[in-house]
Amino acid sequence: MEEQTITLLKECNSGCNMGIQSVSECMNKCREASHASISMAKKLVKCEEKLMEDVKKFL
Numbered sequence: 001m002e003e004q005t006i007t008l009l010k011e012c013n014s015g016c017n018m019g020i021q022s023v024s025e026c027m028n029k030c031r032e033a034s035h036a037s038i039s040m041a042k043k044l045v046k047c048e049e050k051l052m053e054d055v056k057k058f059l
Contacts, residue, residue, distance in 0.1 A: 006059065013055045016048045
């Protein structure tokens, strides 16, 4: 695999990790958010986690 591709995949993985951390922090700070907002945030975290798993297969 080309070095540029590996770099891109690592950056994608890093971005997913940062996204998970940011959304999780917001969920913890905004405990009074609507059920719909919390549900959407949890779905986003699951998508980020899935993307990280998929990316790791190529690294």
